[in-house]
């Protein structure tokens with residue numbers, strides 16, 4: 001499914017970034033922050049996000065009451081799609097991050113944002129990582145898509161083209177939209193977990209081009225402000241099929257075609 005793989009070296013050992021889950025260190029205020037974020041976001045997303053997301057919340061028994069225990073949530077997720085969750089202290093470098101995805105492992109930041117500033121986020125916290133990403137990881141097409149991104153990402157990073165796969169990741173599973181039953185809906189975790197950008201992605205006067213791998217690979221992204229455009233996939237399943245078919249050599253050719261057209265990488269994939 002992923003051949004030929006091009007690897008200049010072994011992928012990094014992602015296990016070096018895993019830390020013990022310390023759920024007991026979350027305070028009552030932290031759980032209250034989760035509660036307020038969760039409740040606000042579910043109300044906003046109803047009817048605006050691809051339907052497997054809400055199904056995932058139910059199937060995983062995710063609730064607003066408290067930050068979930070990763071061990072419990074990971075067991076539920078593993079039973080559904082084989083994915084597991086691990087605790088990390090912050091952003092994992094791209095090469096290790098994609099190596100995690102290739103092994104069906106998703107990193108969860110072991111902290112939550114300051115409840116006094118619900119919309120301010122310096123780096124992905126456990127609300128973004130769990131609420132944004134995990135519900136769709138319970139849906140097989142997304143589970144397969146994320147693994148495909150992992151294998152491609154490992155090859156791209158080994159070849160010095162991490163930016164190419166990061167752009168595809170960013171414009172699909174992080175900040176992408178998708179068509180569903182004739183409507184444009186939220187797909188990406190960065191939108192699913194953001195109160196203000198979820199609305200902007202659907203309502204702002206910005207371009208919403210059709211998602212293609214080549215166009216996503218050629219389009220830089222922003223990690224310091226709202227995106228200037230949002231790609232719309234024909235469906236989540238169509239992105240999965242396309243990326244499972246994409247060989248590492250095809251991906252690297254896309255990156256080489258774009259080399260020199262844009263500046264250096266401007267963000268992390270997560």
Ligand SMILES: [Fe+2]
Pocket residue numbers: 124128129132133174189190269270
């Ligand atoms: Fe993310």
